[in-house]
Amino acid sequence: MHRVLLLRRLYSSVPPSRRLSQSAAVAADRIDASVLPIMPPFDYTPPPYLGPRAAEIVRKRSEFLSPSISYLYKNPLNIVDGKMQYLFDEDGRRYLDAFGGIATVSCGHCHPDIVEAIINQTKRLQHPTVLYLNHAVADFAEALASKFPGDLKVVFFTNSGTEANELAMMIARVYTGCHDIISVRNAYHGNAAGSMGATAQSNWKFNVIQTGMHHALNPDQYRGIFGSAGEKYAKDVEEIIDFGTSGRVAGFISEAIQGVGGVMELAPGYLPAVYRTIKKAGGLFIADEVQAGFARTGSHFWGFEAHGVVPDIVTSAKGAGNGIPIGAVVTTPEIARVLTQRCYFNTFGGNPVCTAAGHAVLKVIEKENLQENALVVGSYLKDQLKALQDKHDIIGDVRGRGLMLGVELVTDRQQKTPAKTEILHAMETMKDMGVLVGKGGFYGNVFRITPPLCFSKEDADFFLDVMDIALSKI
Known part of the structure; x- marks a missing residue:
């Protein structure tokens, strides 16, 4: 109970744009609040969102859009605003975008x-x-x-x-x-x-x-x-x-x-x-x-x-x-x-x-020297991911260049058995703590880490802390 109260106190003291989601507060009950990562500060607050909520959009999509469209998370995010390496949901909660760079955004959202x-x-x-x-x-x-x-x-x-x-x-x-x-x-x-x-x-x-x-x-x-x-x-x-x-x-x-x-x-x-x-x-x-x-x-x-x-x-x-x-x-x-x-x-x-x-x-x-930033921050992030590999047996491989990195999860390093279910749990936990990351690979067991090229070393550290906690909970 003391841990829950401490978590709630920490949550209420953080400005809305830096808070975890409500679901994260619940999920974080399984995490020691004293080591809960706090997102790097960012000088931007999105305007209030007055549009339809996530549930209504899901309903419309299911009725009017292709049934082949899938979602990354059990409860799909309604992303309504973006600025550089960050995205904001319908409640103004901020997420570090560690995936959208490969999707479309090289220089940062709404540069x-x-x-x-x-x-x-x-x-x-x-x-x-x-x-x-x-x-x-x-x-x-x-x-x-x-x-x-x-x-x-x-x-x-x-x-x-x-x-x-x-x-x-x-x-x-x-x-x-x-x-x-x-x-x-x-x-x-x-x-x-x-x-x-x-x-x-x-x-x-x-x-x-x-x-x-x-x-x-x-x-x-x-x-x-x-x-x-x-x-x-x-x-x-x-x-x-x-x-x-x-x-x-x-x-x-x-x-x-x-x-x-x-x-x-x-x-x-x-x-x-x-x-x-x-x-x-x-x-x-x-x-x-x-x-x-x-x-x-x-x-x-x-x-x-x-x-x-x-x-x-x-x-x-x-x-x-x-x-x-x-x-x-x-x-x-x-x-x-x-x-x-x-x-x-x-x-x-x-x-x-x-x-x-x-x-x-x-x-x-x-x-903005983004190629150099991709090299410097990407190399740092890759080295630190390899350090996480030494800590977590579930990480079978770390690979890639610059800010195009992959972390393959396996349940057995010798057999290289794909951790297809485990990666879904880890992604949900990371989302709850404010990090969005993609997945891919033939077996769907590889984290695709491809943020906008403005991704900073502080962002990398926050990402690493969040991944560390998520993998420890599998």
Whole structure:
């Protein structure tokens, strides 16, 4: 009883924007209040929310939206406000967003510079067809192209990562005259028919059978049969070409770090070996940077750069617009010319509002040194997560780069048995204490830690304290 009273006293003394949720106060009854983490201070209070409550929104969603939509938590959060690395629910309670960065937000929720760019452009012009000129589109294309190595300098704008990957695969097929494309098992490339076929997550909802699509052995350093020997995994691509195709392919598509697949960084040496094989077969390499791109890995602006390769086509989206729907395909002038043989047109891809947002994102990343922050804070967070691994047997693996990190939970380290139920309990406990984190991986047992790039060391410490407590309660 004394612990409950102490907890209530602590709860009532904290300003509303820093409080735990009511459900957290109940959940925290199982936690020693003297070690209950307090969120770092943040100088922002959202305006009062007067809209419908969570229960009413759930009712409407269940009646009018797709039944395939799922929720992260037993009691879904009604998020009504956001500022930088924090989100606020219908009662004004603040949550540290350790996941939304990969979803859309690279620079922080409602970043003032990006909001201003969107508003200013919206006031002037929202949507002329690309058959007219507008400087916002060309300016962002030039700025984006400057971030790429080699001859990657021609940009096609799309509305999403799915659309970008669909376009990239079509370009590869038109350019090579081949239909066969190889992707990596456990990957995720989108939600349209072609990109779902490339996704290759067997037994998952994303896989759709597509002709000409081949799935190579995943170079999984944690569960794979060859460990970190990337070139051994690459042999499977050779065999697919030798025995599964005519000897030629249109291309190979891969993430440098599998996001939905559980923040799985491809084994060293894999991509260079595959590139050589694909080139011999006349194909193009497509680097899917939808999740790892835009400085998220810290060490490099693009994930593929850490592997010492230069792709033929690069796709990006999500954080490119900091919440605004925009994607891009970047390739060489030679490859880009093949679309003059087809009637390709995109009504909204590259509209002035979205490109103004994208250009503002690049400026903010540079102005606020967010790539360096991703490296410094991400490296610190990864080191501390490894320390937690020494403390908690349920942590089987810690991996990733920068602010794209994964923590895989297992009930048996030797057998690597996925802790599928345990991770759900941990996520609920972390949410109750004010931290939102994602999950993924083939078995759904991997924490996906992908916050906005403005995530601070103080945020990392709070996150670590919360995860430590959550794992101790399993």
